[in-house]
Amino acid sequence: xxDGVYQHFRKEEHPFIDMVNDWxxxxxxxxxxxxxxxxxxxxxxxxxxxxxQRDDILCAFYGGFEDAERTCSIMYPEYYxxxxxxxxxxxxxxxxxxxxxxLSHGKILGTLMSSGIKRELIGDIITDGxxxxxxxxxxxxxxxxxxxxxxxxxxxxxxxxxxxxxxxPINDWQLETVTLSSFRIDNLISTVYNVSRxxxxxxxxxxxxxxxxxxxxxxxxxxxxxxxxxxxxxxRIQIDETLGKSKKNKHRLAIKVFRK
Numbered sequence: 001x002x003d004g005v006y007q008h009f010r011k012e013e014h015p016f017i018d019m020v021n022d023w024x025x026x027x028x029x030x031x032x033x034x035x036x037x038x039x040x041x042x043x044x045x046x047x048x049x050x051x052x053q054r055d056d057i058l059c060a061f062y063g064g065f066e067d068a069e070r071t072c073s074i075m076y077p078e079y080y081x082x083x084x085x086x087x088x089x090x091x092x093x094x095x096x097x098x099x100x101x102x103l104s105h106g107k108i109l110g111t112l113m114s115s116g117i118k119r120e121l122i123g124d125i126i127t128d129g130x131x132x133x134x135x136x137x138x139x140x141x142x143x144x145x146x147x148x149x150x151x152x153x154x155x156x157x158x159x160x161x162x163x164x165x166x167x168x169p170i171n172d173w174q175l176e177t178v179t180l181s182s183f184r185i186d187n188l189i190s191t192v193y194n195v196s197r198x199x200x201x202x203x204x205x206x207x208x209x210x211x212x213x214x215x216x217x218x219x220x221x222x223x224x225x226x227x228x229x230x231x232x233x234x235x236r237i238q239i240d241e242t243l244g245k246s247k248k249n250k251h252r253l254a255i256k257v258f259r260k
Contacts, residue, residue, distance in 0.1 A: 005053075009046060010224065012214075016043055020050050023075055027057050033076035035086060037120040037137060038063070040070055040212045041226040041238070047073055063123050064089045064135040065166045069228075070123045072137075084163070089123065090141040091163050094132040096156040103132050103151060111151045112136075112144060119213060126169035133167050134158075173256040177243070180251045185209065185229060186219035192257060193234050208232040235259045 006014055023034045039047065044061055051059040060082045063071035072087045096103060105125050112122055112134070123135030136144060145158045178191050189209065190200040201219040203209055209216055210230040211223065223229060229237040235258040243252035 005050070008049075010222070013042075013046060016046060017050065020047050024051070024054065024057060027075050027077060031077055033074050033080050033082065033086065035088060036073045036075075037118075038070040038072055038123045038135075039120075041228060042212050042224070044071055044073065045226045047075075051075060062087045062089070064091055064163055065124075065126075068124050068135070070135075072123075088138045089163070090136055090138045091161045091166060092134050092136060092141060092144065092158040093161050093165075094134065094151065094156055095159050096132075096151065096154045098130050101154065103127075103154065107152050108132060108134060111148060115144065115147045117144065124169075126167055128167040129170055131167055133161065172258045173238070174259070175240070176255050176257050178253050178255055179246050180253060183222045183224070183251065184219065185211065185216065185221045185223050188223055188229065188237065189231055189234075192237055192255065193231065193259075203231065233260060 006017065009017060023036070026034050036047075039061075048059060048061075051057055056078065057075055058078060059073050059075045061071040061073050062084060063069065064087075072089065074082045074086055076082060094103065094108060105127075108125050109122065113119065117140055121137045121140050125132065125134045127133075141160065145160070148156060148158050150156060176192075178188075180187055180191055186197060186200040186204055189195065189203065190197045193200075204219045204221075205217055207215050207217060208231065211221065212228055213230070223239055225239055225242065227239050231237070237258075238256040239253060240256050241254040243254055246252055
């Protein structure tokens with residue numbers, strides 16, 4: 001891989017680029033497919049970009065259901081035909097006393113990760129408004145079923161389901177268009193959530209903002225295509241598309257926004 005590839009991505013993304021390169025070398029050396037854990041949309045974009053520079057290796061993505069946000073990838077030689085079972089994904093439903101209260105994405109994720117599970121082994125957590133389901137890598141499914149007995153104040157159990165039994169999830173994202181003077185994260189948060197630039201800066205420096213599930217403390221951090229920005233108590237933003245410049249030479253972006 002050419003060193004010039006790095007210049008197109010953020011410095012903190014370089015270790016992931018190296019990991020993708022290692023996977024591609026493995027496909028080359030073994031002439032066999034390599035399956036990843038769950039990737040966030042930005043990581044999937046980087047992987048797709050790097051594989052696109054190869055003529056001898058292809059890639060496919062699947063997260064357990066159509067339109068999954070977090071997906072696993074299979075990188076494979078041209079002779080190979082990926083199957084859904086190759087992604088090694090298990091669907092678990094959270095069984096809990098619905099009439100006594102509500103669960104949340106954050107509580108479910110926090111409980112699963114408190115079992116010592118890495119984030120990349122957990123896919124989307126979805127709900128239809130009352131029921132909740134979570135996609136995980138199959139090797140950890142039995143462990144989670146055994147370990148997960150409580151979420152918040154609720155007694156729960158995790159029940160395996162066939163992937164065909166996936167819920168029709170609620171989509172809370174709204175499509176919006178914004179105009180920004182720069183791609184700085186404090187500028188984006190200030191514009192989308194209509195707060196002052198100073199308040200946006202304070203939220204970031206206080207550890208209340210994440211880019212692709214990693215905390216950032218830099219108000220001058222630059223956001224990129226398919227990044228997901230999580231802002232505690234406000235919601236999430238995803239950079240969906242760049243739409244060019246306005247007449248005043250500002251950046252126009254199509255974004256997805258989830259507002260709490």
